[in-house]
Structure formats: C-alpha cells, structure tokens
Amino acid sequence: MxxxxxxxxxxxxxxxxxxxxxxxxxxxxxxxxxxxxxxxxxxxxxxxxxxxxxxxxxxxxxxxxxxxxxxxxxxxxxxxxxxxxxxxxxxxxxxxxxxxxxxxxxxxxxxxxxxxxxxxxxxxxxxxxxxxxxxxxxxxxxxxxxxxxxxxxxxxxxxxxxxxxxxxxxxxxxxxxxxxxxxxxxxxxxxxxxxxxxxxxxxxGLVLEVNPVPPPMSVAAAGPLRVELRLGKGQCVSKGCLDDVAAYSSFYSSSDYPISKVLREPVYVEVRLLGRSDPNIVLNLERCWATSNPNPQSVPQWDLLVDGCPYPDDRYLTTVIPLDGSSGLEYPTHYKRFVSRMFSFVNSDTYAPQKDTVFIHCATAVCYPSRENSCEQQCHRQRRAAAEEVPPSHRLLVSSGKVILLKSTSHQKR
Incomplete structure (x- = not known):
C-alpha cells in the first residue's frame, strides 16, 4: 500500500x-x-x-x-x-x-x-x-x-x-x-x-452519462383462479426483525406491476390456495421456474423448485420457508413460500446477458392426506408418489406479473 x-x-x-x-x-x-x-x-x-x-x-x-x-x-x-x-x-x-x-x-x-x-x-x-x-x-x-x-x-x-x-x-x-x-x-x-x-x-472534460432504465411495461396476465402467486414487499422496521417474516407482511398489488429488482436482490414468493376452508388439504408446488416472457412454456427457462425442493444446480439455492401454526396463517397448509435471488437470462451460445425481465411460474397440486400419503414433500427423494396420486383436475398453473431487472445502479460522478 x-x-x-x-x-x-x-x-x-x-x-x-x-x-x-x-x-x-x-x-x-x-x-x-x-x-x-x-x-x-x-x-x-x-x-x-x-x-x-x-x-x-x-x-x-x-x-x-x-x-x-x-x-x-x-x-x-x-x-x-x-x-x-x-x-x-x-x-x-x-x-x-x-x-x-x-x-x-x-x-x-x-x-x-x-x-x-x-x-x-x-x-x-x-x-x-x-x-x-x-x-x-x-x-x-x-x-x-x-x-x-x-x-x-x-x-x-x-x-x-x-x-x-x-x-x-x-x-x-x-x-x-x-x-x-x-x-x-x-x-x-x-x-x-x-x-x-x-x-x-x-x-x-465530458459529462458522465449512464443509460436510463427502460420504462416499465404492462402487467402480465394473472394465473388461474383459486390459486394465487404473489410477491412479498414488506420490510423490517424494528430491531430483531426477520426479513423472511417481514417480507410477507404486505404484497405487491396488480397496480404495482411491473416491479423492479437488482441482481441478487431477494424475491419473496408466496403461492396460496383461495376460497377453501378445509384445514386438512395441502397445497404443494410440483415445480417452479422462471421465463423471460409471460408464456410459461417459452425458453429460456430457469428452475427454482423441482418437486417442491430447491433446484440443486443453482449456485444461489432457492430457500423454502417452512410454515406451521406459528406462522399466524389460519390454514398454513394452504400456503407455500420461498425466496429466490434476482437474475438475468443470458444467451446460451454466447453467454451474453440479453433478457432483463423475469416471470415466475409454479405448477401446483392440491393434495388430500391419507393413511398412505401424508402429502409432505421431501427433498432428495428420486420419486415422489404424492405427485402421481393427484388428479389432473387438482393441478393448476399460476404465474407472477413482470419483474424487471434494474441494471446495476451507478454511483458514478456526473
């Protein structure tokens, strides 16, 4: 030095x-x-x-x-x-x-x-x-x-x-x-x-110029009725507060979309079952993934959860948040929550980043517990029998609105 x-x-x-x-x-x-x-x-x-x-x-x-x-x-x-x-x-x-x-x-x-x-x-x-x-x-x-x-x-x-x-x-x-x-x-x-x-x-000297972030685009189409995917926006405001708890104290509404995130910023996702009061049924996430446009079948895609478990090939593993009676939810089994980190899609041939928008999709299944099937999703199992037993009518696909990547914020001199 x-x-x-x-x-x-x-x-x-x-x-x-x-x-x-x-x-x-x-x-x-x-x-x-x-x-x-x-x-x-x-x-x-x-x-x-x-x-x-x-x-x-x-x-x-x-x-x-x-x-x-x-x-x-x-x-x-x-x-x-x-x-x-x-x-x-x-x-x-x-x-x-x-x-x-x-x-x-x-x-x-x-x-x-x-x-x-x-x-x-x-x-x-x-x-x-x-x-x-x-x-x-x-x-x-x-x-x-x-x-x-x-x-x-x-x-x-x-x-x-x-x-x-x-x-x-x-x-x-x-x-x-x-x-x-x-x-x-x-x-x-x-x-x-x-x-x-x-x-x-x-x-x-010349004035430093930074490209402005493009204006937000319209909200993507909502997912199917009866199951809803929404993103938490709550923040900790008191000492000892937990981010993973506070984030779900409030949620983005349809008028808030598209929302903006920076790289690696947490994205708090909640999927919930609507209009049901049976405390025994369980909402499971079969797979959650992201695309660069509203079509869930489009490519590129990036897995977030597979069989309800974090996608193991992601360096920043998605975090599944356990929910039980202490969560304050009336029917905790009707909810699933997880946290992912914001990313940008890149070209698979050149690896040049090119997609600045992300849509999150989840394939959900409503499970009915029985003596043979507890409906619990266990990670690291090669095959999950519960998924095979869910009738097609009890499977729904739900998607988020648009999340825009806010390109690296510059603190450079002007």
Missing amino acids: PAMMALLQRLLGVVLVCGVCAQQYWRQPQKHPLTPTFQKPQQQSKVPPPAAPLHECVLEEAEKIQCGAPGITVDQCQDISCCFDGHLCYYGKAVTVQCTRDGQFVVVVAREATWPPLDVNSVSLLDPNEAFCGPVDGTSAFAIFQFPVTACGTTLKQNDEGYVVYENHMVSSYEVGIGPKGSITRDSHFELLFQCRYLGTTVE
Missing part, C-alpha cells in the same frame, strides 16, 4: 480531469496480465467537474486511497473528481477517469460504483493488446489503471469542433450459471466508455 500511495501522489498531484461517457452493456471480456507502466501527469483541466455526491465519499479510513498531492485544497481535490474529508483528498465510490496533458488515461474503478457491487478483479479493457494495459495497482475495493491514450485499443477521431478525441472501453466479466433450458447470471457488470479531448493546449 505505501508503494501504491507514492505512485498515486506522483501520478495525480497535477492531474487533468477527463470526461467520461459510461453505458451499462452486457459483455464478457477477456482477462489480461498485470504489468504496470507509469508517466507523470502535469497540469489540471481548466473545466473543473462538480463535487462528488456525499454518498460516494463515505468510506472507512482503511479504504481511502489518496488522490492528488499532499496538502491539496478542497477545490483542487474537487477539480480532479475526488472526495475531501478536511485533511485528505481520496477517491470516492465511483468510476473516476482522469487524463493528463502528456497523454495518459488514469482510471480508478470502485467496487461500489454499481449495485450489486462489482468484483474489481473482473474489470478490464476491451482490447488489452499490450501487457501494461492491466491494472497498475488496487485493493479489494478499487482497481487502478494507467496507460497512454494511444495504447490498449484506444480509438482516435476528430470531432466537428476540431478536438482530437481518444476513446476507450472498459468492462467487467461475470459468472454464468448454465441449466438444461436456459442460462442466467446474478453478477453486476457494466461497460464504461471514456474519452479525452484535446485542442491545442486545451483539455476538456
């Missing part, structure tokens, strides 16, 4: 702020080796950016990486897109792109630049042709890149105003889960498009 601090002081004491254009795309980059190279920046931009938002500057002392030279003023710190706590200028929880007058990109990517947080070790340039195009330093919370504007796949062009524009791309990789009928990811990822513009002795 001392070596890194010294490097940053030498690099960024008189650094120029470069403009950034960023977009959220789905790409899967190749990784490249780490071989640092350094050149000293010389002068600040004459067009200072706005101060960093306060939430970007809330870091633990141990996480702070010095930005600029020792003794820098608050105005000088803001001029290079960094945070100031009264005595130290440091990088915030954002993507900070700086350019120098001697032709260097300096890019600092924070783990919390998106939500869910990025794995900064997965971040790389799209075209790392030279060995020195990897990060020059970093921590678990930040990755630091520094390279010439003429290297690492940078493209050169001239705009109508006569500026010479150097442009490059940076992306993060992600892990893909592959199933028999579809593929998904729960990792946060993004593509950063950044530029430096030069005109004579002038270097100008």
Whole structure:
C-alpha cells in the first residue's frame, strides 16, 4: 500500500480531469496480465467537474486511497473528481477517469460504483493488446489503471469542433450459471466508455452519462383462479426483525406491476390456495421456474423448485420457508413460500446477458392426506408418489406479473 500511495501522489498531484461517457452493456471480456507502466501527469483541466455526491465519499479510513498531492485544497481535490474529508483528498465510490496533458488515461474503478457491487478483479479493457494495459495497482475495493491514450485499443477521431478525441472501453466479466433450458447470471457488470479531448493546449472534460432504465411495461396476465402467486414487499422496521417474516407482511398489488429488482436482490414468493376452508388439504408446488416472457412454456427457462425442493444446480439455492401454526396463517397448509435471488437470462451460445425481465411460474397440486400419503414433500427423494396420486383436475398453473431487472445502479460522478 505505501508503494501504491507514492505512485498515486506522483501520478495525480497535477492531474487533468477527463470526461467520461459510461453505458451499462452486457459483455464478457477477456482477462489480461498485470504489468504496470507509469508517466507523470502535469497540469489540471481548466473545466473543473462538480463535487462528488456525499454518498460516494463515505468510506472507512482503511479504504481511502489518496488522490492528488499532499496538502491539496478542497477545490483542487474537487477539480480532479475526488472526495475531501478536511485533511485528505481520496477517491470516492465511483468510476473516476482522469487524463493528463502528456497523454495518459488514469482510471480508478470502485467496487461500489454499481449495485450489486462489482468484483474489481473482473474489470478490464476491451482490447488489452499490450501487457501494461492491466491494472497498475488496487485493493479489494478499487482497481487502478494507467496507460497512454494511444495504447490498449484506444480509438482516435476528430470531432466537428476540431478536438482530437481518444476513446476507450472498459468492462467487467461475470459468472454464468448454465441449466438444461436456459442460462442466467446474478453478477453486476457494466461497460464504461471514456474519452479525452484535446485542442491545442486545451483539455476538456465530458459529462458522465449512464443509460436510463427502460420504462416499465404492462402487467402480465394473472394465473388461474383459486390459486394465487404473489410477491412479498414488506420490510423490517424494528430491531430483531426477520426479513423472511417481514417480507410477507404486505404484497405487491396488480397496480404495482411491473416491479423492479437488482441482481441478487431477494424475491419473496408466496403461492396460496383461495376460497377453501378445509384445514386438512395441502397445497404443494410440483415445480417452479422462471421465463423471460409471460408464456410459461417459452425458453429460456430457469428452475427454482423441482418437486417442491430447491433446484440443486443453482449456485444461489432457492430457500423454502417452512410454515406451521406459528406462522399466524389460519390454514398454513394452504400456503407455500420461498425466496429466490434476482437474475438475468443470458444467451446460451454466447453467454451474453440479453433478457432483463423475469416471470415466475409454479405448477401446483392440491393434495388430500391419507393413511398412505401424508402429502409432505421431501427433498432428495428420486420419486415422489404424492405427485402421481393427484388428479389432473387438482393441478393448476399460476404465474407472477413482470419483474424487471434494474441494471446495476451507478454511483458514478456526473
């Protein structure tokens, strides 16, 4: 860390702020080796950016990486897109792109630049042709890149105003889960498009742009009558509260759909039997799965529950919530609840994320207990006799409304 601090002081004491254009795309980059190279920046931009938002500057002392030279003023710190706590200028929880007058990109990517947080070790340039195009330093919370504007796949062009524009791309990789009928990811990822513009002795910054989330679409058709699938939206508001309990204290109504979730955010699902008062009958879930459109038979698909049990090939196993007399429900056997984690469908050939909507479906069965059949769904059994004994008339398919993936929330500087 001392070596890194010294490097940053030498690099960024008189650094120029470069403009950034960023977009959220789905790409899967190749990784490249780490071989640092350094050149000293010389002068600040004459067009200072706005101060960093306060939430970007809330870091633990141990996480702070010095930005600029020792003794820098608050105005000088803001001029290079960094945070100031009264005595130290440091990088915030954002993507900070700086350019120098001697032709260097300096890019600092924070783990919390998106939500869910990025794995900064997965971040790389799209075209790392030279060995020195990897990060020059970093921590678990930040990755630091520094390279010439003429290297690492940078493209050169001239705009109508006569500026010479150097442009490059940076992306993060992600892990893909592959199933028999579809593929998904729960990792946060993004593509950063950044530029430096030069005109004579002038270097100008560009405003950072993030693609807006597309507007919600209409609600999907409801499932069959008498069985209802709904999503919990309750939240803990008191100390000692349990999320898995509070979530089912209230539910999204039809007017709330489509609803938005971020990757890996819990999705609380409840399936319940309607209009029945027989305390002996049992509602079971034969299979629950997700698709990218309202048609439950469409592909891609991703299993959540199989025979009422978590799909074992999902790294983030669905959690089934047990219900009994302590649940407060009048007929606990008329309900099934489970928690899954939000994901995005990806192309099964290229593994490129492409589907930002999810619909949840459950095939349900109403079971009548008998001496031979308790109706209890037991996991890890190869075959479940109860499913074979349920008449077709007692099986129903129910579906959720649309759940939209809210692409990784950016906390980057504007």
